[in-house]
Amino acid sequence: MYGLIGKMLAVEGRRDELLTLLLEGNAPMPGCRSYVIARDPASADGIWITEVWDSREQHAASLHLPAVQDTIARARPLIAGFAERFETEPAGGIGV
Known part of the structure; x- marks a missing residue:
């Protein structure tokens, strides 16, 4: 398995708008076990x-x-940048 953990920064004061857009945009993605x-x-x-x-x-x-x-x-106009990004190798867990 392949994992990613990343911190995205919204344009100041627009985080909830960006969250809503990201959650609305959740469509089936082949091979995706978890997207939080x-x-x-x-x-x-x-x-x-x-x-x-x-x-x-x-x-x-x-x-x-x-x-x-x-x-x-x-989402691009609402994103100020990316602060951190980590790649992982998930071993298992609930919902994985």
């Missing part, structure tokens, strides 16, 4: 995204899906 979007309680503009995939290749392929491309295009 969460507010960072320590940062007014921070969002943590945690993903678990069957493989790195399936994650890469998901970025080309029409629904994902649409969400990225709509």
Whole structure:
């Protein structure tokens, strides 16, 4: 399995708008076992995204899906940047 944990920064004051857009844009993605979007309680503009995939290749392929491309295009003006990114090798767990 392949995992990603990343911190996205919303444009100041627009985190909830970005969260709503990211949650609305959740479409079926082949190979995705878990996709969690969460507010960072320590940062007014921070969002943590945690993903678990069957493989790195399936994650890469998901970025080309029409629904994902649409969400990225709509979210881009609300994203101030990316603070951190970690790749993981999930071993298992609930919902994985």
